[in-house]
Amino acid sequence: MRARSVWPARLALVVLFLMMCLASLALWQQLEDDQRERIGERVDYQAQALARQLENTLQAEVESLERIARLWRHLGRLDRKDWEQEAQLALDEFPAYQSIQWLGPDLYMRWLVPLQGNEAATRFHLAPDHPNYPVAIQARQTGQQRFSNSFQLVQGGRGFVLYTPLYLDGAEGQLEFDGFLQGVFRVDPLMDRLLDQLGDDGFSVRLLENSQVLYRLERSETVGGMTRDVPLQLLNNGAFKLQLSPTTRLVQGLSTPLPQVVLGASLAISLLLVAALALALENARRTGATQQANRRLRVEAERREEIERHLRDSRERLQLVLDLTDSSHDGLFIFDTRSRELLHMNQATYAGLGYRAEQFAELLRDHPDQLLPGFDEWLEQVREAQRDNQSRIFQRELCRRDGSRRPAEINTQLVRLGEREYLIAVSRDNSERLELEARLQRLSQQDGLTGLYNRRFFDQQLHSEWRRLRRVGAPLALLMLDIDHFKAFNDTLGHLAGDDALRQVGKALQDSLQREGDVACRYGGEEFAIILANTGLEGGEHVAARVHDLVAELAIAHPGSPQKRLTLSIGLAIAEPVSEEQPGSLIAHCDQALYRAKHEGRDRTCVWSEATDGEAR
Numbered sequence: 200m201r202a203r204s205v206w207p208a209r210l211a212l213v214v215l216f217l218m219m220c221l222a223s224l225a226l227w228q229q230l231e232d233d234q235r236e237r238i239g240e241r242v243d244y245q246a247q248a249l250a251r252q253l254e255n256t257l258q259a260e261v262e263s264l265e266r267i268a269r270l271w272r273h274l275g276r277l278d279r280k281d282w283e284q285e286a287q288l289a290l291d292e293f294p295a296y297q298s299i300q301w302l303g304p305d306l307y308m309r310w311l312v313p314l315q316g317n318e319a320a321t322r323f324h325l326a327p328d329h330p331n332y333p334v335a336i337q338a339r340q341t342g343q344q345r346f347s348n349s350f351q352l353v354q355g356g357r358g359f360v361l362y363t364p365l366y367l368d369g370a371e372g373q374l375e376f377d378g379f380l381q382g383v384f385r386v387d388p389l390m391d392r393l394l395d396q397l398g399d400d401g402f403s404v405r406l407l408e409n410s411q412v413l414y415r416l417e418r419s420e421t422v423g424g425m426t427r428d429v430p431l432q433l434l435n436n437g438a439f440k441l442q443l444s445p446t447t448r449l450v451q452g453l454s455t456p457l458p459q460v461v462l463g464a465s466l467a468i469s470l471l472l473v474a475a476l477a478l479a480l481e482n483a484r485r486t487g488a489t490q491q492a493n494r495r496l497r498v499e500a501e502r503r504e505e506i507e508r509h510l511r512d513s514r515e516r517l518q519l520v521l522d523l524t525d526s527s528h529d530g531l532f533i534f535d536t537r538s539r540e541l542l543h544m545n546q547a548t549y550a551g552l553g554y555r556a557e558q559f560a561e562l563l564r565d566h567p568d569q570l571l572p573g574f575d576e577w578l579e580q581v582r583e584a585q586r587d588n589q590s591r592i593f594q595r596e597l598c599r600r601d602g603s604r605r606p607a608e609i610n611t612q613l614v615r616l617g618e619r620e621y622l623i624a625v626s627r628d629n630s631e632r633l634e635l636e637a638r639l640q641r642l643s644q645q646d647g648l649t650g651l652y653n654r655r656f657f658d659q660q661l662h663s664e665w666r667r668l669r670r671v672g673a674p675l676a677l678l679m680l681d682i683d684h685f686k687a688f689n690d691t692l693g694h695l696a697g698d699d700a701l702r703q704v705g706k707a708l709q710d711s712l713q714r715e716g717d718v719a720c721r722y723g724g725e726e727f728a729i730i731l732a733n734t735g736l737e738g739g740e741h742v743a744a745r746v747h748d749l750v751a752e753l754a755i756a757h758p759g760s761p762q763k764r765l766t767l768s769i770g771l772a773i774a775e776p777v778s779e780e781q782p783g784s785l786i787a788h789c790d791q792a793l794y795r796a797k798h799e800g801r802d803r804t805c806v807w808s809e810a811t812d813g814e815a816r
């Protein structure tokens with residue numbers, strides 16, 4: 200009878216062991232899934248960042264064609280010598296061009312640079328049966344640049360064409376179409392140039408057009424199962440995709456052995472815990488047996504000694520498991536959710552926060568909010584996530600002993616044993632990943648040379664401020680700034696000196712802003728822009744004067760300038776967003792004022808007005 204009564208308890212221990220093994224396997228699988236998900240997210244972040252940087256690089260490089268188009272319109276068609284100088288400057292700044300061409304209003308080739316290697320295009324005519332004819336007509340109708348699909352170039356090889364429509368001011372304010380400024384690229388040189396500027400060797404790269412591979416740059420040992428297709432918006436052409444496959448080196452750098460360590464530790468703890476309970480049950484049975492028969496005392500003593508030896512071995516194995524968990528950089532702690540008493544924690548749990556083990560345990564038990572702010576709310580979120588089968592990874596902050604806070608990604612698993620509930624938590628310092636995400640966001644909005652905001656951010660900020668100021672009925676001031684005789688500066692002193700001058704001017708523009716919310720941007724090349732929200736004419740003129748003063752204080756020598764120093768021309772326009780105007784009109788007004796400042800002698804500010812089309816101040 201007594202032997203039969205022991206079997207239910209042993210069966211319960213077996214069930215308990217199986218439950219703990221299943222819980223350990225579930226935790227291991229969750230950690231594996233979470234690690235794969237984190238690796239996938241990191242790969243997605245880098246793939247998206249690479250695609251956006253490539254778009255931004257192409258956008259910045261083709262700004263030179265838009266600038267030539269503006270000169271064409273406002274100066275009434277450039278003569279051939281000036282046009283070739285501007286085109287050659289664009290070619291020097293971006294060697295990926297195959298050529299820059301002018302198609303006249305009759306769509307016949309007029310001028311092209313360089314002639315060498317492009318002789319086959321000298322008699323080119325953009326006929327209606329040409330595959331790019333619809334794209335060119337669309338550019339003419341919208342007045343915006345259009346990037347074509349790939350096609351067979353007359354010079355040989357496949358390539359693209361960037362169509363920039365040219366206009367002249369006609370009678371009664373009408374615009375007269377004056378042909379296209381064509382930027383011609385070959386596929387391979389363009390992609391090689393863009394990818395060289397980005398300098399990212401963590402991916403194999405393929406450029407797809409309508410699912411067809413146009414270009415490929417293969418790295419060794421790529422992980423094909425993690426290939427990402429990222430849509431590319433090359434100006435206004437969405438027919439392209441980047442297909443990116445991460446390298447084995449990149450994926451291995453993102454992986455950790457934590458899931459295997461946690462699985463081994465969990466199984467070992469489960470085994471040791473069940474073994475200890477089984478031994479306790481065996482001791483109880485043997486104690487009862489000794490009361491029934493004194494003659495079995497010696498046998499029971501010998502068996503008890505053997506059991507104690509097994510216990511010593513078990514403790515040694517348990518200590519080995521604990522030593523292994525202490526070698527991990529991630530914190531691991533297990534506690535009773537009701538009493539908040541710690542069952543186990545490794546050294547990384549408390550040492551990384553500056554506590555001793557007993558201090559950490561005391562804070563968790565008596566003042567958990569001083570250790571993990573919002574502790575009770577977080578614990579309830581853990582229960583809800585496990586009940587609803589949602590993600591059990593939480594972004595929290597842990598308080599260091601010195602009072603500072605450290606971000607932590609905490610992976611959780613609730614385990615119920617009888618009426619008790621235990622929480623197994625693995626915490627990781629993910630400051631690096633959060634900083635990476637913030638850096639990627641800054642990179643997408645920042646000009647790499649000057650540190651100012653880039654053209655993409657300018658467009659977003661102008662439209663955002665326009666909508667906001669329309670609601671409150673406040674004015675908006677816009678300054679367009681251009682460095683005078685900058686081509687001569689580069690030709691005389693070199694591009695390195697030119698880049699240094701751009702950086703100094705960018706800092707001067709930033710220093711000229713005295714209010715939070717005012718924004719200085721690099722508009723393209725040597726052009727800059729300043730957005731002044733809730734600012735009228737007087738405020739705009741004050742900022743413009745301050746810019747002139749700060750640039751003059753720089754005293755940058757300019758041998759090719761009449762003033763013998765670097766100067767700026769500024770166009771200023773004021774808009775009331777409550778009117779029917781759009782942000783594009785404000786930019787056009789600033790452009791007109793800027794060109795008037797150039798024509799009236801440079802080193803000055805001109806204000807746009809409807810009556811005078813730009814009044815010098």
